Structures are given as C-alpha cells and as structure tokens.
Amino acid sequence: MLSDVQKSIVMYVFTQPEGHLIGNHTYSHIQLTKTNRERFREELIRTNEILKEITGEEVQYVRPPYGSWDKAFEKELNMFPVLWNVDTLDT
Numbered sequence: 001m002l003s004d005v006q007k008s009i010v011m012y013v014f015t016q017p018e019g020h021l022i023g024n025h026t027y028s029h030i031q032l033t034k035t036n037r038e039r040f041r042e043e044l045i046r047t048n049e050i051l052k053e054i055t056g057e058e059v060q061y062v063r064p065p066y067g068s069w070d071k072a073f074e075k076e077l078n079m080f081p082v083l084w085n086v087d088t089l090d091t
Contacts, residue, residue, distance in 0.1 A: 023061035023082055024048055032068035
C-alpha cells in the first residue's frame with residue numbers, strides 16, 4: 001500500500017505535465033488540532049522538502065486534511081490553503 005507521500009509522487013507524474021497545481025497534503029494526513037500544531041507544521045515542511053526534491057520547485061499550496069488550518073502558517077511557511085465548501089468526507 002502506498003503512503004500519502006508516495007501517492008503524491010504518483011499524482012505528480014500524471015498531473016504536472018498537464019499543468020496542474022502541485023500542493024502539499026501533509027505527510028501522514030494528520031488533522032491539525034490545538035495540541036499538535038508543531039507536528040502538523042513539521043509534516044508540511046517534510047512533505048515540502050520531498051516535493052521540492054521531485055519537482056525542483058517550492059510548494060506554496062496546501063490542501064489541509066479535514067480543512068483544519070492555522071492562518072499563521074501562511075506567513076511562517078509562505079504556504080496558502082486550497083480549501084473547499086463541500087465536505088468530501090475526507091477520511
């Protein structure tokens with residue numbers, strides 16, 4: 001079974017040549033809570049490093065699992081959320 005990062009790599013291979021936006025979805029699909037902010041941040045950084053190694057480009061977009069987001073990350077990490085208005089029942 002593929003990890004979330006491996007799935008992201010596979011998706012990159014198929015979507016980047018078509019001009020799609022590449023974004024971060026964390027390393028392990030962690031949901032941001034009040035008690036795990038630093039771990040969530042570390043997962044964003046770790047995944048960005050992997051994606052940069054693959055793409056050669058900085059990743060600025062994140063689709064945060066479950067839509068949980070801390071606006072402070074936008075300045076801290078220069079990352080911007082791609083959110084939605086329909087619940088995808090993301091599990």
